[in-house]
Amino acid sequence: MVKQICSSDFESNEQNNNLERRDFTRILQAAEPFLEVFLSLPEKHIARVIVSTAIGKAFTADLSFNKYRKRVILVTRLLIKNGLSSSQLQSILRLQSKIEGLSSPAVDEETGIVKIRSQSVLPAPILANAVVPHVIKDAVAILEDDALRDIVDHSVSY
Numbered sequence: 121m122v123k124q125i126c127s128s129d130f131e132s133n134e135q136n137n138n139l140e141r142r143d144f145t146r147i148l149q150a151a152e153p154f155l156e157v158f159l160s161l162p163e164k165h166i167a168r169v170i171v172s173t174a175i176g177k178a179f180t181a182d183l184s185f186n187k188y189r190k191r192v193i194l195v196t197r198l199l200i201k202n203g204l205s206s207s208q209l210q211s212i213l214r215l216q217s218k219i220e221g222l223s224s225p226a227v228d229e230e231t232g233i234v235k236i237r238s239q240s241v242l243p244a245p246i247l248a249n250a251v252v253p254h255v256i257k258d259a260v261a262i263l264e265d266d267a268l269r270d271i272v273d274h275s276v277s278y
Contacts, residue, residue, distance in 0.1 A: 151169070155170060156169060156172075171196060173263050175269070181197075190241055191240065194237070204232055208271050
């Protein structure tokens, strides 16, 4: 049996796409006071942003929305220029063990990348102003942490 596609199916898909773009736009608007967006792809629910810290550092990060799991995610990747020393690795492991917030650092020793991922559930896009700032502030708190500071000073975000 062949299903006939009618114009209402196309209109419905277009309405859903517009609604999803509008939802991501709400997330970006909620994030605006805390970071700078320099590349946005609302149709893909992702934006490249600059996150600044109080210690005078700025990092590029990816802000995204997983519409199926209803999660706002901010990922900052730090490439360590000269690899991780054993003391730097220990600093990250100590930081991992004491974190209780929305963010967590992870290390890929092979590539020398430290990834800081901050995420939270966003039950409804209308709540973006309540959820998104906490996701960003938690990531910034890790980037400003003393245990991570010597690593951050020798890294490049991408």
